[in-house]
Amino acid sequence: MKRDNTTTRRYLSDAGVKQGMHVIEIGCGGGEVTEVLAELVGSSGAVVAIDHNQNALATAQARLRERGIEYVQFIFADITGDLSSLEGFQQEGFDILAGRRVLMYLQDPAEVLRRLARWLRPGGWVVFEESDLTMVPGRTSSLAAHDQAMEWLRRMLTMEGANTAMGFGLPTTLIKAGLRFEGIRAEAVIQGQGTQYPLATLLKLMEVRVISAGIATQEEVNSLVARLDVESRDPAWVYVSDISFCAWGQKP
């Protein structure tokens, strides 16, 4: 399944990420956003990408290496804990603090941003893209199986500690972090008729987590996947599967 980072690229370049900038990225995961950031800042810039998952960092490193990008530094750190691994970087030395789908996993995202903002220069930008499941699945006709699957996934994420309404929470988070909130926008992710990431596929990918959270049994998952497949044969099968919010703010 191919993932599309064009929304992220657009958000970051609209927020002013450009050649020569120095960026800190938190929760870099497998490096998809890191790669976009590295391309936008170019070899005259620098990216420091942080994650607390060694496997994810190794994937990200391999991804950037494959593309011949050498101006990204990866740091293994828990951004909610000890930040001494960042002490070697100049305070107020970065232009941008960015991340995608990471604040939603933090207990106190405002506090994390407030602490990390020490490394941002005055006037530097904070840019965060977060998923929000508050208004999904958006649809015009009944899609009962899709409603059910989305409800399971939302419950599973919530039980795992994720905030599935982080998009709506972005302005308050930035303000609580002591930043000047500048703007927010969102893009809907649409599925159906020829798109690559139907809910049945997503549910199959997540079934171990859904089952181990006690939300459904294997039989119930299989039965729902079959119902999703039936619904997806309707010629009118089009729905909003996610809404990606992006907010940006400035360090005073």
Ligand SMILES: C[S@@+](CC[C@H](N)C(=O)[O-])C[C@H]1O[C@@H](n2cnc3c(N)ncnc32)[C@H](O)[C@@H]1O
């Ligand atoms: C959903 S993934 C998103 C990865 C990447 N930003 C993307 O959009 O493709 C969330 C990432 O945040 C990282 N993360 C979550 N909490 C973290 C923490 N406290 N410190 C560092 N990384 C964290 C996870 O390890 C994971 O790689």
